[in-house]
Amino acid sequence: MDAAIPxxxxxxxxxxxxxxxxxxxxxxxLERIERLDPSLNAFITVDAPGALAAAEQADQRRARGxxxxxxxxxxxxxxxxxxxxxxxxxxxxxxxxFLPPYESTVTARLRAAGAVVLGKTNMDEFAMGSSxxxxxxxxxxxxxxxxxxxxxSSGGSAAAVAAGxxxxxxGTDTGGSIRQPAAMTGITGLKPTYGRVSRxxxxxxxxxxxxxxxxxxxxxxAAMLLQEMAGHDPMDSTAIDTPVPDYGAALERSVRGLxxxxxxxxxxxxxxxxxxAAIEQVTRVYRELGADLCPISLPMTRxxxxxxxxIAPAEASSNLARYDGIRFGHRCDQPKDLKDLYxxxxxxxxxxxxxxxxxxxxxxxxxGYYDAYYRKAQRVRRLIAEDFARAFREHDLAVIxxxxxxxxxxxxxxxxxxxxxxxxxDIYTINVNLAGLPAASLPCGLDARGLPIGFQLxxxxxxxxxxxxxxxxxxxxxxxxxxxxxxxx
Amino acid sequence: MSAATHYExxxxxxxHTQLATRSKIFCGCPNRFxxxxxxxxxxxxxxxxxxxxxxNRAVLDMAIMTGLALNxxxxxxxxxxxxxxxxxxxxxxYQISQFELPIVEHGEMMIEPEGAPRKRIGITRAHMxxxxxxxxxxxxxxxxxxxxxxxxxxxxxxxxxPDLRSAAETGAFLKKLRALVRHLGVCDGNxxxxxxxxxxxxxxxxxxxxxLGTRAEIKNLNSIRNVMRAIDxxxxxxxxxxxxxxxxxxxxxxxxxxxxxxxxMRGKEEAHDYRYFPEPxxxxxxxxxxxxxxxxxxxxxxxxxxxxxxxxxxxxxDYDAGVLTADREMxxxxxxxxTAARPADPKAVANWVTVELLGRxxxxxxxxxxxxxxxxxxxxxxxMIHAGVISGKIAKTVFMHMWDxxxxxxxxxxxxxxxxxxxxxxxxxxxxxxLALHADKVEQYRAGKVQLMGFFVGEIMKAMRGKANxxxxxxxxxxxxxx
Numbered sequence: 010m011d012a013a014i015p016x017x018x019x020x021x022x023x024x025x026x027x028x029x030x031x032x033x034x035x036x037x038x039l040e041r042i043e044r045l046d047p048s049l050n051a052f053i054t055v056d057a058p059g060a061l062a063a064a065e066q067a068d069q070r071r072a073r074g075x076x077x078x079x080x081x082x083x084x085x086x087x088x089x090x091x092x093x094x095x096x097x098x099x100x101x102x103x104x105x106x107f108l109p110p111y112e113s114t115v116t117a118r119l120r121a122a123g124a125v126v127l128g129k130t131n132m133d134e135f136a137m138g139s140s141x142x143x144x145x146x147x148x149x150x151x152x153x154x155x156x157x158x159x160x161x162s163s164g165g166s167a168a169a170v171a172a173g174x175x176x177x178x179x180g181t182d183t184g185g186s187i188r189q190p191a192a193m194t195g196i197t198g199l200k201p202t203y204g205r206v207s208r209x210x211x212x213x214x215x216x217x218x219x220x221x222x223x224x225x226x227x228x229x230x231a232a233m234l235l236q237e238m239a240g241h242d243p244m245d246s247t248a249i250d251t252p253v254p255d256y257g258a259a260l261e262r263s264v265r266g267l268x269x270x271x272x273x274x275x276x277x278x279x280x281x282x283x284x285x286a287a288i289e290q291v292t293r294v295y296r297e298l299g300a301d302l303c304p305i306s307l308p309m310t311r312x313x314x315x316x317x318x319x320i321a322p323a324e325a326s327s328n329l330a331r332y333d334g335i336r337f338g339h340r341c342d343q344p345k346d347l348k349d350l351y352x353x354x355x356x357x358x359x360x361x362x363x364x365x366x367x368x369x370x371x372x373x374x375x376x377g378y379y380d381a382y383y384r385k386a387q388r389v390r391r392l393i394a395e396d397f398a399r400a401f402r403e404h405d406l407a408v409i410x411x412x413x414x415x416x417x418x419x420x421x422x423x424x425x426x427x428x429x430x431x432x433x434x435d436i437y438t439i440n441v442n443l444a445g446l447p448a449a450s451l452p453c454g455l456d457a458r459g460l461p462i463g464f465q466l467x468x469x470x471x472x473x474x475x476x477x478x479x480x481x482x483x484x485x486x487x488x489x490x491x492x493x494x495x496x497x498x
Numbered sequence: 499m500s501a502a503t504h505y506e507x508x509x510x511x512x513x514h515t516q517l518a519t520r521s522k523i524f525c526g527c528p529n530r531f532x533x534x535x536x537x538x539x540x541x542x543x544x545x546x547x548x549x550x551x552x553x554n555r556a557v558l559d560m561a562i563m564t565g566l567a568l569n570x571x572x573x574x575x576x577x578x579x580x581x582x583x584x585x586x587x588x589x590x591x592y593q594i595s596q597f598e599l600p601i602v603e604h605g606e607m608m609i610e611p612e613g614a615p616r617k618r619i620g621i622t623r624a625h626m627x628x629x630x631x632x633x634x635x636x637x638x639x640x641x642x643x644x645x646x647x648x649x650x651x652x653x654x655x656x657x658x659x660p661d662l663r664s665a666a667e668t669g670a671f672l673k674k675l676r677a678l679v680r681h682l683g684v685c686d687g688n689x690x691x692x693x694x695x696x697x698x699x700x701x702x703x704x705x706x707x708x709x710l711g712t713r714a715e716i717k718n719l720n721s722i723r724n725v726m727r728a729i730d731x732x733x734x735x736x737x738x739x740x741x742x743x744x745x746x747x748x749x750x751x752x753x754x755x756x757x758x759x760x761x762x763m764r765g766k767e768e769a770h771d772y773r774y775f776p777e778p779x780x781x782x783x784x785x786x787x788x789x790x791x792x793x794x795x796x797x798x799x800x801x802x803x804x805x806x807x808x809x810x811x812x813x814x815x816d817y818d819a820g821v822l823t824a825d826r827e828m829x830x831x832x833x834x835x836x837t838a839a840r841p842a843d844p845k846a847v848a849n850w851v852t853v854e855l856l857g858r859x860x861x862x863x864x865x866x867x868x869x870x871x872x873x874x875x876x877x878x879x880x881x882m883i884h885a886g887v888i889s890g891k892i893a894k895t896v897f898m899h900m901w902d903x904x905x906x907x908x909x910x911x912x913x914x915x916x917x918x919x920x921x922x923x924x925x926x927x928x929x930x931x932x933l934a935l936h937a938d939k940v941e942q943y944r945a946g947k948v949q950l951m952g953f954f955v956g957e958i959m960k961a962m963r964g965k966a967n968x969x970x971x972x973x974x975x976x977x978x979x980x981x
Binding site for chain 2: 336
């Protein structure tokens with residue numbers, strides 16, 4: 010990683026000792042954004058004045074002795090979190106000029122801890138995509154190879170961390186949108202248990218699947234951010250009301266005797282040999298660390314993609330109905346009547362992938378098709394969740410280990426004309442969302458082209474701690490999380 | 499229309515009751531009618547990106563209470579669903595409602611239509627949902643306004659079985675249901691302001707046929723009278739169609755009160771596909787049995803329970819018990835008055851309430867809740883008559899005072915010098931004077947013209963400005979006239 014920008018843990022230490030001020034660190038990030046982002050396009054909006062003002066306040070707070078580890082830390086926020094008075098586009102023309110009158114719970118908590126918001130990162134439009142190419146604001150380049158995608162939908166957040174434009178970032182994950190780009194940019198990304206983090210103020214894609222999480226240089230940083238993000242929120246009825254454990258303590262636990270399941274279904278056709286080899290290497294590391302690796306079977310795995318592509322678009326088709334040109338967002342010129350207002354506003358405001366999913370979702374919910382598609386998909390979804398629950402129980406597993414994505418970063422333009430091949434890039438991550446489980450992606454190698462490879466650790470419901478324990482042990486034993494794309498302006 | 503006798507009318511209703519909670523169903527905005535447009539809204543009301551609904555538990559309690567009052571089964575695991583359609587007054591593009599798992603099922607209500615026996619009307623279901631805003635079409639040329647104040651108002655939609663057979667039965671049902679929700683305090687029942695709205699599904703079938711005919715759904719019914727008129731019109735329209743060899747088509751029709759007819763709004767083909775699915779932003783709501791029992795225990799006495807109790811406890815006639823239990827304010831007023839009147843006969847109190855007070859209230863178009871005469875005051879007045887402090891006649895004068903200026907009857911009586919004279923001596927003096935003055939009439943009376951008794955009483959009362967105790971006057975007169 011580029012030494013110019015420290016990890017969150019390093020920065021917190023330097024800020025605490027007075028070695029570094031938040032203003033200095035924020036300026037360093039802004040300088041790098043100015044220099045490097047034109048070729049990356051990781052940010053949709055950079056809020057330099059807001060960030061510097063927040064940094065100054067953070068330094069004053071620290072001087073008063075009221076700081077905590079996140080005080081003064083410059084973060085990049087996926088442009089799907091509503092930020093009061095700061096443009097929130099969700100990567101769409103529909104919300105090109107949208108200024109939310111309220112703050113999302115996640116960003117409110119981070120700001121309350123004193124974190125500095127540098128700006129809003131690029132993303133697939135309404136988080137629908139796996140390459141960041143569906144953004145109205147243009148694709149994001151992968152810092153490891155500017156001709157390749159950083160993955161998606163949290164592509165901007167991933168690229169910003171990988172390129173050292175921020176200390177850490179926040180993404181969201183509906184079918185793999187934190188983990189797949191983390192894998193493709195060589196960073197660590199954690200999707201918590203559904204409901205662990207409040208969704209209030211997150212522009213909804215698929216409500217029963219969306220979950221916010223940290224995207225960081227290593228798992229320790231992810232633990233520090235999650236500590237602040239997690240917890241009940243009266244504004245989100247689906248937020249789980251159980252105490253948040255001490256994630257820092259989980260990092261220090263040993264993996265000796267920890268049982269790790271390795272599902273055979275995740276190593277079949279479609280998995281690139283270099284990725285397979287890297288994951289096998291990960292299993293060897295864990296064995297050396299004293300963990301028990303255990304072959305398991307998750308037979309429902311193959312139903313993930315069709316199930317997801319019924320449920321997610323169904324919810325999206327309904328969630329996106331509010332973009333009608335009447336109260337906020339894009340509105341077509343001179344509508345001749347109500348139908349024309351709806352039709353042209355939405356035709357102009359939404360991109361092709363969003364329209365595809367709205368049509369798909371509308372179809373599967375239609376009278377006469379509901380039972381065959383939506384209801385059946387919900388049943389399969391329950392079976393997928395039971396599949397995981399059974400494996401965890403029968404094999405007494407702490408975590409399940411899989412590849413994050415079948416291949417490393419693909420070229421920009423390579424898959425965006427072929428939706429199905431694009432959808433398959435989330436084949437290992439989607440089941441986790443359907444089951445509501447926590448999972449992280451961590452870097453574990455580089456392929457022959459020098460592109461990062463990631464592996465996934467899946468935990469039991471609300472057991473983010475087990476993922477942190479296993480992830481930290483791996484990063485203590487290996488160096489992959491330290492690999493950097495270098496500076497390629 | 500002689501053909502009408504060959505057909506049976508079948509009616510089922512969908513009633514939207516706005517629940518009178520303090521705040522809206524899914525946000526903290528006040529649930530209030532009549533404010534300036536778009537002043538009672540927040541990002542949740544306007545369905546801004548990223549906001550989420552949070553259920554107001556008071557809605558649940560009111561729905562449960564109504565369900566219990568309708569003798570329905572309360573579902574312990576409740577699910578909300580989204581009903582999807584585009585309309586400017588529906589900001590999210592979907593209405594949060596209940597679909598497959600409504601909170602109330604299998605309820606019933608007894609109705610007593612005028613001149614017909616009591617009848618059971620089945621309640622298919624009642625479910626919680628959110629009201630939409632309003633589109634306003636006045637003010638600017640070629641455009642419409644949207645007012646979202648009403649968005650988020652909690653509704654309980656009550657759906658009946660197709661058990662109603664006439665406009666009269668339907669009217670009786672709606673009156674009773676409206677009184678019930680008002681009695682429970684869950685809805686103000688105001689049809690004109692739209693807090694109690696009714697759609698009617700109307701069909702006809704040949705007498706003896708058991709299958710249902712094709713129905714028309716009638717909307718825009720803003721009073722019970724309009725519901726009844728619309729049903730009468732619609733039945734006639736459908737009979738005419740069938741008699742002419744045509745078919746009734748399934749459609750939604752709008753009632754036009756000015757034109758006194760229904761007209762087609764949309765046919766079956768144009769019906770929306772609402773694409774219902776479970777609301778992912780709200781987890782299932784589990785209601786435990788203890789909560790249901792607590793609500794049952796806290797429920798006010800129902801009109802159907804009050805009616806027999808009033809008859810039994812106060813010895814009231816069917817008519818008086820019916821009038822006095824028609825709504826909760828009336829019943830409460832009466833019972834307060836009875837307490838204040840003790841030991842006077844409750845029947846006398848009932849008389850004062852139903853004849854004097856209601857007569858006056860109706861003439862002036864005032865609700866009992868706004869009565870200028872307080873229940874305690876009216877009760878006291880009855881007690882004073884019972885105790886012989888004032889006569890019934892004087893009481894009417896006191897009542898007028900109370901109506902005009904309010905106040906306590908005892909004070910009015912003493913201030914106005916209206917105390918009844920029961921003193922034998924004073925009355926006897928007046929009786930003697932009167933008999934001496936009308937010696938000719940005394941002769942006639944004694945000769946058999948006993949109806950002159952009324953004349954003597956009247957003259958004495960007049961002379962004593964109505965304050966003489968009529969019992970004492972009568973006794974003394976009879977004695978003296980008997981000679």
